[in-house]
Amino acid sequence: MSTVQEVNPRVRGIRAPVNLQGLAACISEQIAQGVKKPFKSVIDVSSGDPHKAGMPPISFIRQVMAVCLYPELLKEKSLPLDVRQRAQKLLDMCSGGSVGSYSTTSKGLPEVQKSISEFITRRDGGVFSHPEDIILTIGSQKGLSVFLNLLTSGEGKTQTGVLTPMPCPHTLPMLLDMTGLALVPYRLFEEQGWAVNLDELHRALEAGRVHCEPKAIYISNPGNPTGYVQDRETIEKVIRFAATNCLIILAEEVHQGSVYGQDKEFISYKKVLSEMGKTYAETMELVSFHSISTAYIGECGLRGGYMEVVNIDPAVKKYLTVTSSAPVLPQLALELSLNPPRPEDSSYNSYTQEIHHIEDTLSQNAKRACEFLNRVEGMSCQPSMAGPFLYPRVHLPPHMVEEAKRLGVKADVLYCQRLLEEEGICVGAGCENGQEDKNYHIRLCIMTPPSTLEEILARLCSFHHHLLEKLV
């Protein structure tokens, strides 16, 4: 029998997942079997998954998807006309008129590539995007994994490194481990709302160069999990830094569609790059990632997204898509989200209403939760401007830190475990987001129905008070 020594060392080197969600599922199962708990049900807000948290899908998108899945519904008069017409258009893009065929090219459905490039061109005020540079992915995580796999090389001191924000998306550290890349952390400045700091980037790069070869900088904008939206000046500085230091920019921009902060606006790295003159615009290697798991449609389970490659060597580009092709349904959902109903369409009103409702909910939740948590003793929270998360800082009493040491777990993980066991709330631990220092944080999804948020806040507050009251 193969032993663990015979397992791929790269796989063994992947850091162990914290798996609070497994514990949450376990407790839910116990409740279902009648075990008594201090709470009626578990609320899991550890991932940016609005549907799991109770937010509804967008009707128009689901209606069109249903018709595409079962084309008999093209004749169903009770479904709006524009839904049926749109479904027909989408089915015409698919081989054999079926969402069950493979994509016609390994980069995805060409019509969807075209739609995406048109969306990007519109979004960036006319900066041209070429359909051939768009690759449909099985979610941004997988897209990033494919690109990183191209980048990875070397071992020890020649191992490729990626400058990574701290905090970063909680799924990123494991991904870097799996693709054999060194994580070179650069601290985001909490006291400035989680801003990027140029001096810190320089420090991180120098420190990184001692033990690896940094070749890329990972940017999350809007920030995941921080919700920080970078301004033009910051983006320009980062681009110059990357150019000077020969770094590829990996711009994860999946939360671009859910900016709710006042006076905040998403500007893409590509747009800023295009306005920095030919030398930068035509040489800076940049990859931008987007996904349907985010914004107001929140279709995480469908697994869909795209990456746009800018100034990537054509000889290398062809290796980005070899064997696997993205599932068809999420490509169609993406197409719908980028080309929503227009004012003359029958679904326009309901679509717009639903989007606005979710947008308002998120915005109000963010404000409410941030104010609330800032009033809880031992907690502080920077305001978030975009995306589904809030990332408050929690002060952990010495007894918890000591207990964690005794048990051999990270202190913030212990906090989350206890919160889950005592109050039935599952949040993410800051260490999953790469936070290694003693400033403990938790991550929670605030894209939930307002009543659910109130429940979460109440239980969290109660838990934290009890924790501080305990002396031992």
Add this chain to the structure above:
Amino acid sequence: MSQQAVNGVAHRGRVLTLDSMNPNVKRVEYAVRGPIVQRAVQIEKELKEGVKKPFTEVIKANIGDAHAMGQKPITFFRQVLALCSYPALLEDSKFPEDAKKRAQRILEACGGHSIGAYSTSQGIECIRQDVARYIEKRDGGIPSNPDNIYLSTGASDAIVTILKLLVCGEGRDRTGVMISIPQYPLYSAALADLGAVQINYYLDEDNCWSLNITELRRALNAAREHCNPRVLCIINPGNPTGQVQSRQCIEDVIQFAKEEHLFLMADEVYQDNVYAEGCQFHSFKKVLFEMGPEYSNTVEMASFHSTSKCYMGECGFRGGYVEVINLDPEVKAQLIKLVSVRLCPPVPGQALLDLVVNPPQPDEPSYATFMKERTAVLSALAEKARLTEQIFNTVPGITCNPVQGAMYTFPRITLPQKAIDKAKELGLVPDMFYCMRLLEEDGICLVPGSGFGQREGTYHFRMTILPPTDKLKVVLQKIREFHLRFTQEFS
């Protein structure tokens, strides 16, 4: 990397180039979507633009995509998926009760009752339980544990994951993986990407592409000189060859794996596609357990299935699973960690898989239609398999083994020496030259045998048997005429 200051800004070469990129990825090729397909797509564009050609459409008989070739989806599956997508349709009386029940059960198992929520990385629990029950039923009651089942993004994802898990060592200790020649090029691509050693064992063309233990042993012993063979991959029913292994053969392979301490990877995605008289699908797991505890308690195995083939043909959903047997618990823990990196498999694909393993039962309203549709697809494929073998064998210079199963034919073509020389002149492998000419002259896209591997000095092509019967007849006729012309031209 050159650097010149231009207007004070460092003008650098690219960071990511062929030289600096991951060297393993450069060795990856995948013939099924390779250069011939790119040319086919180009020709389609030209046709659309009105360019005159000797044909009006390109027939893509290169890829195992049933729906693209006109096969209809199974009504019941699509009804349930539509209900899952837009649950308001549960109120619609036009949907049968059994479809609604399935949809409700699936939705209840999803976070927030939506197929848009992430699932756990191993896959939705109740679906894994259904898969386990399906396997038990298929294998005559041999128990299957849902914990050993990992849902995946098509079988390809699971195959690559297991290979990734098992590849280790350096130099002479580097993991060697045995794969049949000819093989489905996902395997060679994955092995190249992982930097594993590919160990080729030849299937016996003269005996209907059967597997020969002597040949396995030869390949293994030769490989031991330069690597550490640890894995044996077998595709049954076969791709591209379509052979369905006999029960005895499967026993022999298991015996061989046990003796040589090999991890068996059984790719069984075509398990419902069996056509030939006297052929039957025997699952590797079933045979393993019927060989007794000495084998069933020790031989490590992974078997793969998918929603892309069989009678469903739902490639675009990327649904699949792997069942692992006899994995060391610590190794399993590493597997669980590995799959969690990619979050979760697409939920619609998981839902579809649930329906495939849990189809309408005789006492349910949708049963009659379901069985009618399923039978129609499988019998059409059987008929096309027979027709293909028959017609190809009437062509001098084409020899075609019976298409016992799967969806492809892999006939051997005799090429005149002059053609082989011409190909070399053009820098093309001879069967690629042949297939390119066929594409340009008749608009038929096949995959050259060199993409799958073949014995030195032999040439083949892989054609799918998926086009509708009438169209297939035309395709077979055209290939016949092309082959005669081609042979004549280069005689």
